[in-house]
Amino acid sequence: MATPLPYSERIAWFHQARFGMFIHYGLYSQLGRGEWIQFQERIPRDEYAKLAEEFAPAENCVDLWLDLAVEAGMNYAVFTTKHHDGFCFFDTQTTGFKLPAFQGGRDLVAEFVEGCRKRGLKVGLYLSNLDWRYPGYFDLQRYPESADACGQALHDQTRELLTRYGRIDLLWYDGEWVDMGGKNDVEDRPAFWRSQELLEMIYELQPHILVNNRLGIDADLDTPEQHVTASTPGRGWESCMTIGDPEAWGWSRFAPNRKAVPDLLKNLVVAAGGEGNYLLNIGPRPDGTVDASDAEPLRSIGRWLETHGEAIYGSERFFPDYTRHWQGGYTRKGNMVYITLFRYSTEVPVPLLRPLPVRAKLIGSDVELSVREGFNQGFVIEGLPEEPPTWPYPVLKLEFAEPPQRVEEEDRAAWIENKVT
Numbered sequence: 001m002a003t004p005l006p007y008s009e010r011i012a013w014f015h016q017a018r019f020g021m022f023i024h025y026g027l028y029s030q031l032g033r034g035e036w037i038q039f040q041e042r043i044p045r046d047e048y049a050k051l052a053e054e055f056a057p058a059e060n061c062v063d064l065w066l067d068l069a070v071e072a073g074m075n076y077a078v079f080t081t082k083h084h085d086g087f088c089f090f091d092t093q094t095t096g097f098k099l100p101a102f103q104g105g106r107d108l109v110a111e112f113v114e115g116c117r118k119r120g121l122k123v124g125l126y127l128s129n130l131d132w133r134y135p136g137y138f139d140l141q142r143y144p145e146s147a148d149a150c151g152q153a154l155h156d157q158t159r160e161l162l163t164r165y166g167r168i169d170l171l172w173y174d175g176e177w178v179d180m181g182g183k184n185d186v187e188d189r190p191a192f193w194r195s196q197e198l199l200e201m202i203y204e205l206q207p208h209i210l211v212n213n214r215l216g217i218d219a220d221l222d223t224p225e226q227h228v229t230a231s232t233p234g235r236g237w238e239s240c241m242t243i244g245d246p247e248a249w250g251w252s253r254f255a256p257n258r259k260a261v262p263d264l265l266k267n268l269v270v271a272a273g274g275e276g277n278y279l280l281n282i283g284p285r286p287d288g289t290v291d292a293s294d295a296e297p298l299r300s301i302g303r304w305l306e307t308h309g310e311a312i313y314g315s316e317r318f319f320p321d322y323t324r325h326w327q328g329g330y331t332r333k334g335n336m337v338y339i340t341l342f343r344y345s346t347e348v349p350v351p352l353l354r355p356l357p358v359r360a361k362l363i364g365s366d367v368e369l370s371v372r373e374g375f376n377q378g379f380v381i382e383g384l385p386e387e388p389p390t391w392p393y394p395v396l397k398l399e400f401a402e403p404p405q406r407v408e409e410e411d412r413a414a415w416i417e418n419k420v421t
Contacts, residue, residue: 014277024083030054032254052102053102061288272311352406
């Protein structure tokens with residue numbers, strides 16, 4: 001049985017990274033209605049395949065994506081090597097439905113991997129478990145040979161991705177369900193995908209790698225989608241999210257519902273406070289260029305991180321009650337605590353935390369703030385300027401003589417009459 005490297009070694013870079021780019025790009029981008037369009041509109045296989053004949057990613061599209069990731073302060077990227085429509089961006093031997101067959105041998109996965117390494121970004125590859133081109137995926141009883149072939153293609157494509165491009169840091173599967181809730185839905189999904197066998201092959205080929213939990217087995221990382229929810233302590237996790245509508249990860253031509261920069265930053269801070277990562281998606285246009293509606297929010301986040309990144313990168317798990325505190329998001333590293341002020345005030349009460357900090361300041365400012373005792377074993381940071389010094393969120397940096405501890409309340413009503421000692 002293949003044995004990966006110790007989890008603590010494999011997860012170390014992931015805990016430093018905290019922020020990554022998800023890239024959903026494919027034939028569906030030409031239609032501009034999201035990446036599920038073939039299935040949702042029941043476009044026949046051969047009709048959908050005609051999109052490949054006109055698909056022409058810009059020569060520099062990968063550079064555009066990854067330069068943007070660097071500008072945004074991201075430390076890794078995950079690219080959709082094959083989505084549910086089955087179109088592959090690498091020269092797989094499992095199908096002729098692939099970019100190299102239509103673009104003179106062009107391998108966008110190779111470009112992506114090389115581009116990440118050139119910029120010091122960790123490499124993540126997304127691979128869809130399922131493939132809508134296989135009738136057996138939808139009806140196992142009627143097309144059993146096709147169903148087996150669908151599962152085998154996943155194994156073969158995984159081996160190709162892990163043997164052709166050197167070191168891959170993260171393997172991101174998606175679509176462990178079978179028949180998508182239809183009458184033939186398979187409950188034993190790991191058996192259908194032969195997930196344990198697949199995982200052993202992965203660790204044998206690249207024992208340093210991280211694998212997400214979408215093979216129907218836990219593997220290494222949890223992947224909450226469109227929400228930020230921490231896993232249990234010690235477990236790596238990553239919240240994946242769109243900037244726009246949650247129903248469309250791929251390019252949508254008209255999609256006015258967009259998250260504002262403060263909302264995106266808040267999600268990043270809350271994820272970091274729970275010792276998790278934030279994987280934020282872009283859906284490039286049909287030619288692979290990035291629309292301003294995706295690019296500008298990421299650049300704004302990057303500018304904030306240039307000043308405040310120490311509060312995010314390498315963050316350790318904070319106390320659960322504080323990750324979504326009413327005034328701000330709490331992150332920590334050793335004896336340092338950072339409070340990203342979602343709601344700004346000239347004084348910041350910090351309840352139920354001891355000891356008192358020995359120093360408090362706003363990141364980016366040389367002004368030393370004062371600390372006084374607060375109610376019920378808390379303290380108050382005073383002396384903040386009348387107006388927030390940075391947009392959208394200033395960050396308080398608190399230095400303690402030792403790692404701070406949350407005060408446990410034996411009597412949760414004692415604070416009402418100030419009886420806590």
